[in-house]
Amino acid sequence: MRNILLKTLPFLALLTYSIKTYAVCPVCTFAVGAGVGLARWLGVDDAITGVWAGGLVLSTGLWFDSWLAKKKVVFKGRVFVSTGLMYLLTFGPLHFTKILGHPYNTVFGIDKFIFGTIVGTLFFLLALLTDKLLRKKNAGKVYFPYQKVVLPVSFLLLASLCMVALISLI
Known part of the structure; x- marks a missing residue:
């Protein structure tokens, strides 16, 4: 237990450090990475x-x-x-290690992971655009605390639920 605490303590300390706002915040990137x-x-x-x-790769690229x-x-x-x-660095190793491309692991003839990544990328991008639109309508201010984190994570959850429904139909 002590070993785990010693390993996670530096990461927790990083979360408390105030940094300049980036296109996608580190907390959101961490949340998406944890989800993966x-x-x-x-x-x-x-x-x-x-x-x-898909959300993680787009977030990391931005x-x-x-x-x-x-x-x-x-x-x-x-x-x-x-x-x-970032997409190349993600899919390259997955391709060469044969994680991608199994003929029975497809949706509409596309590898399930690649298909999910495309959907996740689109939903994450939609979340970023929604955040930008909401801020524009509110004079550059957020409507609620952590809006920049909540929107992408919520959109990815919605995309996941849509994917579950799609997979159950196939």
Whole structure:
């Protein structure tokens, strides 16, 4: 128990450290990452795990883009390159280790994890756009505390429920 506490204490300390706001906050990234790990550990279907992976990969890509901007790295299409790099770093190892591509693990002919990742990416992007729209309507302010965290996690939960319904129909 003491060993676990010693390993998690630095991460908990990081959560209390106040940092500049990025495109996607670290708490949200952590929440999505925890969702991916928990789903895989519980043996949840790959399509549902993919939903959370899609949110995590997009979040990480946007976070990396914010980091590049902070370092004054400027080039055309930076957000697409940084986000695309995260997808490559995610799917490359999964492809080469044969985790992706099993012929019986598909939805509509697409690997379940890839399909879930596409859905998760779209829902996460929709959550970010919804947050931006809500802030615009409220003079740049949030409607409720942790709106930037609650919206993406809620949208990913909704996407997961949609995926469960879809899988049960197939």
